[in-house]
Each structure stands twice: as C-alpha cells, then as structure tokens.
Amino acid sequence: MEIVVFGAGSLGSLVGGVLAREHDVTLVARQAHADAVRTRGLRIEGSLEAEVSPAATTDGRGLEADLAVVTVKSFDTESIAETIATGSFDAVLSLQNGMGNEEVLASALDAEVLAGTATYGAILQRPGIVECTGLGKIVLGDHRGGHSDVADAVGEAFSGAGLETTVAEDMPSRLWEKLAVNAGINAITALTETENRAVLEPPADDVARAATKETARVARADGVELSNREALAAMERVAESTAANTSSMAQDLQVGRRTEIDAINGYVVDRGETLAVETPTNRLLAALVRTWERGQGVRDD
Numbered sequence: 001m002e003i004v005v006f007g008a009g010s011l012g013s014l015v016g017g018v019l020a021r022e023h024d025v026t027l028v029a030r031q032a033h034a035d036a037v038r039t040r041g042l043r044i045e046g047s048l049e050a051e052v053s054p055a056a057t058t059d060g061r062g063l064e065a066d067l068a069v070v071t072v073k074s075f076d077t078e079s080i081a082e083t084i085a086t087g088s089f090d091a092v093l094s095l096q097n098g099m100g101n102e103e104v105l106a107s108a109l110d111a112e113v114l115a116g117t118a119t120y121g122a123i124l125q126r127p128g129i130v131e132c133t134g135l136g137k138i139v140l141g142d143h144r145g146g147h148s149d150v151a152d153a154v155g156e157a158f159s160g161a162g163l164e165t166t167v168a169e170d171m172p173s174r175l176w177e178k179l180a181v182n183a184g185i186n187a188i189t190a191l192t193e194t195e196n197r198a199v200l201e202p203p204a205d206d207v208a209r210a211a212t213k214e215t216a217r218v219a220r221a222d223g224v225e226l227s228n229r230e231a232l233a234a235m236e237r238v239a240e241s242t243a244a245n246t247s248s249m250a251q252d253l254q255v256g257r258r259t260e261i262d263a264i265n266g267y268v269v270d271r272g273e274t275l276a277v278e279t280p281t282n283r284l285l286a287a288l289v290r291t292w293e294r295g296q297g298v299r300d301d
C-alpha cells in the first residue's frame with residue numbers, strides 16, 4: 001500500500017516507520033527530521049526496534065497515495081486538510097487526539113475518512129530517531145460508525161506491518177472513550193511535569209477520575225453509551241500500560257509548544273455547556289493549561 005503520513009512527529013514517525021517495513025511510506029515532517037530521514041533513514045528505538053528508509057519531505061502538497069495518515073496536532077487539522085486536498089488519496093485516517101478532526105477532514109476531502117485511536121507511546125528523540133516507549137494498539141474504522149471495506153483493508157495493512165490493529169464499527173464511542181482517557185491524563189501530567197503513572201496515585205488520582213467521569217457524562221448526554229465505570233477503566237488501563245511515558249501534552253509543555261487543550265478538556269467544557277452538563281474539573285484544567293500557553297506567548301485568544 002502507498003501511504004503518506006502528514007505530521008510525522010512522535011506518533012506519526014513511529015507509525016510511519018513501522019508501516020515502512022512493509023509498505024511504500026512517505027513522511028511529511030519538519031525540515032530537520034525530513035533531512036535526517038532522507039540522508040540516514042529512520043531509526044526506531046525501544047520496543048519496535050528497526051532501521052527503515054521511508055521517503056521524507058517537508059512539502060505535503062500534490063501527493064498521491066492509497067492512504068493519508070493524519071497525525072498533526074488538532075489545531076492544524078484545517079490547514080492540513082487543505083494541503084491533502086491538493087493531492088489525491090483514496091482514504092484518509094485521522095490518528096489524532098481530540099474530537100472533531102474527522103468532520104474537518106471529511107468536509108474538505110472527497111476521500112473516505114476513517115477515525116482511529118492509537119495508544120502507542122512515542123517520543124521523537126532527535127531528527128531521524130523515534131523511540132517506542134510503550135506498545136499499545138490502534139483501533140480504526142469509519143468515522144461515523146458502521147462497516148467499511150476500506151477500514152478492513154487499512155487494518156490488514158497495519159497488522160501486516162506489525163502494528164497491533166483492530167477494526168471497529170463503533171468509532172464514535174471509541175473516540176469519546178479516548179477523549180475521556182486524554183482528559184484524565186494529559187493536562188495533569190503536563191501541568192505537574194510527571195509521567196502518566198502520576199494519575200494513578202494520590203493526590204492526582206481524584207482529579208484524573210473527576211475529569212474522566214465528567215467526560216463520560218458529556219458523552220452520554222451526546223447520545224454515546226459510555227458508563228463512568230468503562231471510562232475510568234479505560235483511563236486507568238492506559239495510564240498503567242504507559243506508566244513511564246510522558247503524555248503528548250507534557251511533551252508539548254516541556255518544549256514550550258502550544259497544546260491540544262482546546263480539543264481535549266476544552267472540548268469537554270464546550271460540549272458540556274451545549275448539553276447542560278457541568279464540567280468543573282475539565283474547566284479548571286483547561287483554564288490552567290491555557291494560562292500557561294498565554295504566558296509562553298503560544299496563544300493569543
């Protein structure tokens with residue numbers, strides 16, 4: 001399969017690198033990373049150790065392939081959709097954090113849009129070197145739910161390359177479950193500069209559980225079946241299996257980058273307001289991370 005990964009940072013490089021063992025992969029990445037991959041190849045360290053040689057570029061315009069995998073930050077989805085639209089793809093798979101990315105892609109593109117969740121831990125250590133810090137899995141399927149032959153084919157391609165992948169017909173509720181996981185883990189570990197295990201232990205565990213339960217409440221008000229028990233079990237399972245990992249938001253704060261707070265805790269607050277569900281913990285976490293972003297000069301609203 002011909003695959004282009006748009007936004008090859010930590011997760012995108014790991015997924016693209018593993019796929020490159022079996023498929024024809026192009027990484028669209030920042031200059032230094034693209035240069036390193038072009039000259040020395042991509043080294044995957046940690047659990048999925050490999051040396052691979054995907055193509056790499058900084059310019060995603062006008063590309064053609066069977067599949068576009070989107071791993072850009074949620075606040076860049078609109079602009080990457082415009083870039084993808086200048087090329088030609090049969091299918092697009094969003095492997096992003098937060099909600100609403102698939103709708104943005106679907107409204108800009110003719111291709112079939114798949115939603116996916118990924119729980120692999122990944123850190124881009126240096127240009128050309130990505131570390132797999134935790135084996136996870138990918139769940140993907142039609143973004144509106146239901147059966148999709150294209151999702152089956154993509155699932156087979158991913159599994160064949162060595163990524164543990166399940167094809168699901170209930171992606172809307174899987175996305176809410178992933179949102180509940182990220183709402184519980186990301187902002188807390190970012191603000192406290194801790195690894196994911198921090199949310200399993202006092203005193204952060206109560207805060208993480210409250211943020212997760214609020215998210216499940218909003219999901220139910222939105223018509224999705226997600227009990228507090230299921231959401232908490234998912235959050236704790238992911239925190240355990242990625243205990244020693246640094247969440248993507250904690251990585252963003254470490255390097256002074258804008259975060260995905262708007263698409264995670266911020267989304268829970270906004271949707272909660274629309275559906276008349278109180279979300280005090282998500283509101284507090286969102287306010288604190290946004291305050292940090294303003295202080296860093298990486299947001300101005």
Ligand code: KPL
Binds near residue numbers: 097121186247248
């Ligand atoms: O998705 C993640 C993230 O860091 O954004 C988790 C699952 C929390 C892994 O760290």
